[in-house]
Amino acid sequence: MGILERKEREKLELKQRILEAAKEIFIKEGFDKASIRAIADKIEYSPATIYLHYKDKDELFYAVHELGFDKLSEMTRSVENIEDGFQQLRARGLIYLKFAFENPELYDLMFIKEAPMHALKKQEAGWDCGMHNFVALQKNLALCIEQGSILPANIDVLSMSIWSYVHGLVSLNIRGRFEPFCELNPEIQLEKLLGESLDFMLNLIKKKNE
Known part of the structure; x- marks a missing residue:
């Protein structure tokens, strides 16, 4: 060498x-x-x-937040082998929840903290790591529509709605907003409840057999 x-x-x-x-x-x-x-x-x-x-702390933590996306992508790679689009979508959502449960600090940096976005503005670059996951969700939804498992809809609206819903569940959990609810309902298993909330939302877009 x-x-x-x-x-x-x-x-x-x-x-x-x-x-x-x-x-x-x-x-x-x-x-x-x-x-x-x-x-x-x-x-x-x-x-x-x-x-x-x-250059600065923002740029450094943009690189750290990319590590988080690498980890999320690695976890979701297995769902690509699921041929049934709707089951693939459900598995993708459950993995997203699991990732957030196991890596709350990284999730916070990836989707809530402003530092990575500040770095993007300075670089005038695209959010490639985030968009990679978003495009994967869009492709999954397109497969669902093609297979007739969900109601036809605009892919951009559909993917943004699903992402926002699941992100809302995760963000409320990370910020401790579900803790008072669980204290009032000690029998509640939060992780199970969030999974059921995901299923409830997905069933709203599922195409019913006529």
Whole structure:
């Protein structure tokens, strides 16, 4: 391996260490405490080293939020093998809920925190990682319509409505808004209830046998 190749590999390895440290601190302590200095201390480098790779905190956490989308995409990849479009749609929704339950901090960064979107505005770039998942949902819905399992509708309206519904369930849960409800109803299993809420919504668009 030549000197240039070795330096490039070391650069990539350091960048990965920065990302992993940023993700770890963010998950453990939250966005506000995940400062550039704290991340630099974690990997035993100076803050200036991090700025060689990322312009600012927003850009760094845009990269961290991409890791979240990589993980979500990996989890949903298996549903592509489900030939029944409606069952694929249901499985996709359940995995989305599962991901949010298991990774609330990452979900918060991916879909609620403003930092990644601030970075996009500075870069004047597209939200490729987010749109990849959205397009996958659209393709799934198109398959459902083609197979006649759901009522025909505008794909953009349908996909936006479904995403917003499930995101609403997840966001309310992440922000602790379901906790008082569960305290009043201790027999409630929240994860099961959210799954049933997903089924209720999907049944609204399901095409009934005539």
